[in-house]
Amino acid sequence: MAASIVHDAEMNVANFALSAKRAVSALPPLALRIVAECPVSKARACDLALPHSTVNTPVFMPVGTQGTLKGITVDQLEALGCQIFLGNTYHLGMRPGPELIEKANGLHGFMNWKGNLLTDSGGFQMVSLVELSEVTEEGVKFKSPYDGQEILLTPEQSIAIQNSLGSDIIMQLDDVVSSTISGPRVEEAMWRSIRWLDRCIAANKNPHRQNLFAIIQGGLNADLRKACLEEMTKRDVPGFAIGGLSGGEEKDDFWKMVTLSTDHLPRHKPRYLMGVGYAVDLVVCVALGCDMFDCVFPTRTARFGSALVPWGSLQLKQKQYAKDFQPIDPDCSCATCRRHSRAYLHALFKCDTAALHHITIHNVAYQLSLMSAVRESIVGGRFPQFVRTFMRRMFPSPEQYPSWAVEALASVNITLDCVSKDERN
């Protein structure tokens, strides 16, 4: 009798512990709180609670491909106000590989980054970088650039690698097709991406701490996009990405697919527009309802000596900057602009990699502060005015506003100078 009482008591304790654990892990790893919505356009400002911290949106996520944001330390990144950035599953899966990163306590532990991380599936690299052997229902077969061996990347494997990396947001493996292609291949890829989404969801070992996002495909075909949206939104994923764009298609087609997508995506889940990073594109796509963006452009262009500014960019390697003793942007408060001049950076380029780092820091600061300003204007109810001021600063005259941007903004009720005369002053 006594023995069974003790046994029951033990069971009760064990059950209690189990349900307590379940309660804790029942806290969703992602929660979106809408802080403000623009009454004119589709823009919104949100707080995105993720496992490592809360991210303020709209947000630009820099790309740190191989577990590092080029020459910037994690401390410098933190000081810049970066809350989330990208790692690359394909590259990291190759070197140093998922087993090693798992041993290192995930990508966070490996890099010593305390903020959030997003990893993509590896799918895009396979299309853009590698000799593509074959895409089948099973997965993507390709040749490793390191030893020439044939590798098969399946949805399950992509998720397994991302589980090892431990990133806060992981992406489904999608069947990626160039946006300049049309025809039956686009449709095939769209349906396959849905099936692969289901396989990815099933394969995710850590749904309580890693958020699997779906990726809407369908190319530039409105019907295909809609079909994809309808299907994918039936799945209970924490967030959605808009994929298959930003690959060289016409901007006129691009924005229409973006706005179509946000029209059909749930309001209370984040919308991540992949591969978008030019300032104008960011501002317009925020207006169209996107929350998150990533792009290699700002960090890549820095390494070519190109510094981003509100009125375009400065090619600092050019002779005209040799005696220009101003900072890159007199209004910028980043470490580079506080201390260094265009002339110094121009001179430094000839002899030291530090020149690249200075500009990378500035460009990341530029992108993050742009998004910050966008967010503030949404919260303050002045987003449309912000857009107008932004465009005026970026282009020498309204005649030079890209027509796709004008149309896209008009579609969400933001009119620019060239349309309304009384805006001019």
Place this chain on the structure above:
Amino acid sequence: MKLELRRLVRGARLGILSGLGGGGQHSLELPGCLLYTRCCSVPHLTQDTLRTLGALPAGALAEHQEVLESFQEGAAKFAGLHNTALFCSLHDPATLCPSGYNTNKTVSIWSSGGRIELTVQRYMALQAAVRPNWYQSLADGDTQQAGTSLKRIRKSVDRTLAFLDECLLLHHKAQELAEAHIFGVIEGGDVLEERLRSSRETAKRPVSGFVLDGFHSRAMERELQHQLIVAVTSELPQDKPRLLQGVGRPDEVLACVELGVDLFEGFFPFLVTERGCALNFDFNVNCDPESKGMVPPAGQEVYEPADLQQVTCFEMNLKDEKYRDDFRPLVEGCECYCCKNHKRAYLHHLLVTKELLAGVLLMLHNLAHYGGFFSALRRALESGHFEALKGKVLGLSRSV
């Protein structure tokens, strides 16, 4: 500029060099080393470093002379270094200088744009634009090729003295250099007589200190090098600092400190960084029961590298496979940013993937480690443990 000697430990001088910098507010403990820069920037680094005394080769700035002249406030300010005392050397100690270009009136230096021929006029105009806190006179040190003739060596001494006299004249005329100090340069190749002549003659001139040129490791054998250095320092006034160029390996630093050298150029950590290595030699002389009685592992002697690029026994080569899953910091107990935040496995990965961050992190560590070595060196001289320090540094490599 004032040199205060506190202690003499056999040949080694412990002291402090004060009155450096614009307002004379910087000082440097001796023996010490200058922070190596290119174009006034510590290679790879964007952030402040702890030390505030930098050295800068003229070659890196020569092509920017016009810009500096327009800027009118000197190289330090141009580079955003507001609180740094700057020494301008002639050549970049981290690269080899091609031979055979100097003439009676000119010395050639190399910049990213190629060879630049400097007359005294041009050299002094450059210094006026750079506005360093102190700099060396123009000098002909092209005597390091094997088999340089005695005639050529004599010429180098003659030319260098002539250059010095001209530099001194222009120095006093230049308003931009009113607060700067000029160092004379000791030449003489591997000929004792010439070294002595150069030392005595240079010491007669009103210079603030001396640069010992032509003693780079590859120029001559160790023993001869030591003989000549001590001969030179014995001829030079005690109350003026001696800067030895081109020497940076820890064992050589220790040897040269005992020969009366005060200052070194800090390019060695940079070279180590460039080859993907991290300094890890032990310079702690605390009483550690484990380290007592340690003998150098068999077959691991301190060897002479043929050139600046070779991996030495003072460093670990992080590209080695064995570091792939080594989750320890580079050096246990090191307080640098890299060791406090990252592991060997991560550095290995960055090097294998050729990521820019590798250079940044390694530079931070190597500077900290090398600086720590110099601190330990001064403490050892202070407390009488110099021999123990030598034993530590020379006797072992940290084999991991």
